[in-house]
Each structure stands twice: as structure tokens, then as C-alpha cells.
Amino acid sequence: MQLSEKTPSTPPIDPLLAGKRLKQLRLRVVLGMLITSILIGTVATLLLYRSQAEQLETAILFEVALQKTAIKSEISRLKNLAAQITSRSRIRQELEKYQNGLIGLDALNAFTRPKLADALRLAPDMVGISRLDNDGRLLIEVGEVIPKSLRPVDFHADSIHLGMPGLVDGRQRLVVSAPIINPKGDKVGIDLVAFDTNRISDTIQDFTRRQQSRGSVQIGALGPAGAEYYFASGEAEKSDIRGFLDSEVHETLAGAIEGLHIVETPQGNSIIVHQKIDDSAWVLLFFDQANDFYAPARTHAAYVGFSVSILVLIGIFLTLRLVRPLVDHISLENDRNRKLLDKVQVSEERLQSILDNTSSVIYLKDCDGKYLLINRRFEELFHLSREENFGKTDYEVFPKETADAFRAVDNKVLETEELLELDELAPHDDGNHDYLSIKFPLHDVTGKIYGLCGISTDITARKRLEHVNNFA
Incomplete structure (x- = not known):
């Protein structure tokens, strides 16, 4: 508060109104706690959901890649089994003899069929073998009959090919075609090998069970x-x-x-x-x-978000319980300070009333010569309100010669730290007036000087009377 300003007195507080405001404050605190916990829980839920969703996506990509590797491995196994059959040199040589007209089809069958039947025992899921010539005509068939619809589209090619799965008598089968190549690199025939697909089906079923x-x-x-x-x-x-x-x-x-x-x-x-x-x-x-x-991610995120909201709410509640004694203490101190402030305000108003009802000019200045307080008499004589005068120096209020004189006296009071009584001249509308001034330093609670106070009484009439008496 600036010393030159009046502070209005504080009206008494209605206890009922104060109680109502306290309830409103508590309600706002509770609402704030709820909103805060909900916001934190919502943010936690969204962040966790995004994280959980990314984990689900990463997991399914990994599982699919793992599944692809397992199926690729199974396909390679089937192709290797088919290649092992075509690599048997004795039955290949018999096929070449047949193609060269050295033996007949019956002789080829008599020699090759037992060998191919023995080859079926290489794997339990190998269920049928068909040997074809280069033109795709069936020469020998062992095990299950392989329908033409299950033959790979490129079974005539010079490399191993995989067909499409299909049903044979209600059972799913898969056919692999493998060319029969002689040592010269010439293709002399084709083997079609049929497999049961249970292993591939089981691999995919295992994937489903793992994925849940x-x-x-x-x-x-x-x-x-x-x-x-x-x-x-x-x-x-x-x-x-x-x-x-x-x-x-x-x-x-x-x-x-x-x-x-x-x-x-x-x-x-x-x-x-x-x-x-x-x-x-x-x-x-x-x-x-x-x-x-994404349902598991939502469920987990919602559960964690709700838990976070509850924990935050509990944390805020416990914090408020812990700081409540401090708040009560601060409230009590605030009440005490308010009462002290009221007393100070009353005291200032009384002081200002005393100052305003005296005929002397009273003023307070800081150590730099700036006005802190003036009374009503000062305002009337020098035509400045308290607000206008606050913070001004003598040089902004009086002529330079007068201001120099006032400042010299003020400095002497501040330097000697003693009361000084002297005569001074101050300009009025009708000319200079004589004043008897009493100036003394002001100290704060630590004893340090922070300014001075001046009480100047107009003695012009007395001076004139003395002057007349001296010449009488």
C-alpha cells in the first residue's frame, strides 16, 4: 500500500456467507479432483491402448512370419521327398530303356512298381506316386490314384512344382511334380507324388491355438x-x-x-x-x-486407465488430508493478519484525519527526496492532490531555488540523523511565506533511516508583526 493512498476499511464478514463459500470451495476441490483423475486416467488409457495395439500388431506379424517359415519348411520337405524318388538311378535307367524301345511297358512296370512302392515308405504322409513320360502319359501308378485336376499347372517344367490342394475321396491331397533328369541333363520323365495335407493343416491349427x-x-x-x-x-x-x-x-x-x-x-x-x-x-x-x-488392448488399457484414475484420486485425497493442517494454519494466520491489517487501516485513517485537520503542512519523503505522504493543507496550498504528488521531488513542485534550499536541509537531517528546527520560505499564490519547520529522520524496525518527516507552520503573520514592532 502506498502511504499516500487511503485504504478503505474492510466490512465485517457474514459467518453464514463465509460458511457457504467454504462449502462451495470444498465442492470445487472435489470436482477438481474428479476431473483431474478422469483426465489422467483417460490419457493413460489412450497411451496404453496405442502401445497395446502396436504390441498386438507386432505379435501377429511375428506369428504370421513364423507360420510362413513353418509352411515353407513343410513345402521344402515335400519337394525333397519327390526329388529323392526321381534321383533313383536304377528305375530311371529302366525308364530310358523303355523310351529307347529296349523294353516294353510290362517289363517297365514289373521292375519299377516294387521300387516305387518301396519309395512310398519314405514318409507316412506320402500316399501315391504316378510316373509319366515327357508327354504326360501315365506309365506307372502306385498307391492312391492321382486325378489330373490335382496335377500342378507347370508339371511339364524342368523344375519341381507344387500343385493346389484338392479332395480325393473326401480326403485332402497335395501333389508335387518332379522332373526325372538323366546324367546328361535331359528330362526323361515326370514323377507326380501325392501327399496327405494333415501336417500343413496341423501347423495352421497350432497357429490358431497360439493366437487365441x-x-x-x-x-x-x-x-x-x-x-x-x-x-x-x-x-x-x-x-x-x-x-x-x-x-x-x-x-x-x-x-x-x-x-x-x-x-x-x-x-x-x-x-x-x-x-x-x-x-x-x-x-x-x-x-x-x-x-x-484390438479388444484385448482396449480391455487392458481400460482396466489400467481406471486403476490409474482411482490411484490418482486416492493420491490427491491423501495429499489434501496431509496438507489440511497446513491450510488450516495458513487460514488462521490469514485471519490474524486480516485483523492486524484492519487495525493498521483504522490507525492510518485516524492518523490521516489528524494530519488533515491541522493548519500545519505535514509531509513525508524518502531518502531520495520523493514525497511519500502529504496532508490536506499541503494539497490546498500547492494545488497538488496526494496522488499527483506521490513520488515527486521538490524540483517538480517548487521553483529551483526553493527546491535547492529544501533539499539541502533534508540532506542535513539525513546525514546527522537528528531533529532540525529552522525557518524556511515557501512560495504561495500571494508570494513567499515564512515557515517554522521541524524535520526529523524516520527509522524502520531495523533502525535504518528510510526517510524524513517535516512539519511546517506558517509564521508569516507573526514575522510581519515582529517587523512592525521593530520599527515602532
């Missing part, structure tokens, strides 16, 4: 009529998203896309993960509704 997902895992491939699907495991794909899966198969085989994608389907957003299986024309597909796929 409602999604569908299957193999996609391009057949004569378009995309075809095999070994479906889990929740079978819906017919209304088949078109989306067909597109994924085409683009993956073309090398355009691979990995995880979120696509819009008639059922809503869906997760599709697809990777091409090397050394084949197969695509491994995982499909699930996005809502179902």
Missing part, C-alpha cells in the same frame, strides 16, 4: 477360376469380404503389398495380414475384425 483369436488363418492361391482358399482355421471368412481377400491374394503374389493392413469392409474395419510363401504360389492370410482383434 477369432480370426481366420488360411492359404490363398490363384486357381483357374481366380483366388482359392485352403486349410482355413479359426473363424471362417465371411462371403461379403471374399472380394477383399481375393484382391489381397492377387496383389501379394504380384509383389505389390505384404504385411498388415486395415481395410474397410461391409462388416467394418478389418485386419488383414498376408505374406507370400517363398518357393510357392501360395499366400498366407490372417483375417480378423479390427474390433475383435
